[in-house]
Amino acid sequence: MAMIGFVLAGGYGKRLLPLTSRTPKPFMQLLGRQLIDYSLDMLREAGVDDVVIIATQGFSGMASAGREGVRVVEQRGLDIQGALRTAYEEAVSSKEREAIVVYTGFLASPNTIAKLAVEYYQTSGFPVVLALASAATGLETYGFVTVDYRGAVRDFMWESQEANRWGMGRGYVFGGVMVSGVEELEEASRRPFAESMKSMAKQGVLGGVQWPGRWVEIGYPWDILEAINMLLDGAGTRIARGARVSRSAVVGDNVIVDEGAVIEDGAVVKGPAYIGRDVRVMSGAVVEGFSSIEQGSVIEENAIVDRSYVGVGVRVGALSEVRGSVVGEGAVVGPGAHLVDGYPERLPERLRWLAEYLGEKVKLGAVVSPGHEVQCCTVSGKGAVLP
Known part of the structure; x- marks a missing residue:
């Protein structure tokens, strides 16, 4: 043309x-x-x-x-x-x-x-x-x-x-x-x-x-979650040749596993989900529907990631949970930390209008700034922005 x-x-x-x-x-x-x-x-x-x-x-x-x-x-x-x-x-x-x-x-x-x-x-x-x-x-x-x-x-x-x-x-x-x-x-x-x-x-x-x-x-950060939902819907299952998926791991339908990714024994990935390049999903960890785990991130033992975006080079600690959240590149979610979703109530002033706009249609977790470390055993979410 x-x-x-x-x-x-x-x-x-x-x-x-x-x-x-x-x-x-x-x-x-x-x-x-x-x-x-x-x-x-x-x-x-x-x-x-x-x-x-x-x-x-x-x-x-x-x-x-x-x-x-x-x-x-x-x-x-x-x-x-x-x-x-x-x-x-x-x-x-x-x-x-x-x-x-x-x-x-x-x-x-x-x-x-x-x-x-x-x-x-x-x-x-x-x-x-x-x-x-x-x-x-x-x-x-x-x-x-x-x-x-x-x-x-x-x-x-x-x-x-x-x-x-x-x-x-x-x-x-x-x-x-x-x-x-x-x-x-x-x-x-x-x-x-x-x-x-x-x-x-x-x-x-x-x-x-x-x-x-x-x-x-x-x-806005929450639009990333909607984009994941749209892009993964009906995407099908694709496991790259260079990925390693343990025989005892459970990988559901509509899961994309990219080159160099490792899914260890007992890990569970429920689709739709994207497991990026060189990502490691460790033993007992669970990645649930409409989540995107970007390049080089690690999901440690028995952690849960649900309907979330985990940016490049993020570490999600053992026994932690990340639900309805957006985690910036290089951030760390400490062991036992909980980023829970709910109706937005903790947005900063510049995004206050968002809670009224969304009403009760959408549950939100947290936005974690790039490089920020969420301390061990922290409980946060419901629209919180963690600097």
């Missing part, structure tokens, strides 16, 4: 703090892959061969591009406006006439949302097309849109109390994919993104195509 693709990977992930204090959001691992890898897959599914990753200045070396037709450049300018300006300049230098932009951290299942947006762009006649997702799920907080019967976007509301009140539980939000001509890409980069979208909506040149599948925008 004669179209250039861009992966916007210039954000630090401020809303994900403290999880992104060491590694910017685009390079976080989820099911053993960086978030930018899922964006690259979207573009490949759309038939785009020429791809540019636009990374935060100073972090371009963290991108695990390693694919033919993919190159990495550092973002010039600030925020989304700077990223789009960089994309425009790269498209012009490549002498391309059309472009597709994918924002890192927007995930879909099946992974064909970019393909849908391209097809709609080619058939609808709109100079600019946004992929739209239902606002009925997830914790979307910006990019609410209204669409008329012709598929034209009539309004675009960025992050605000008004937008949150309007969008909760209904309507559509920006789904992280934009397709346009290069001239329109230049126009979008002249002003902050929300202002550009509002202007184009008023001009009648902005179209929206509604994504019918599952969708997650990883904005």
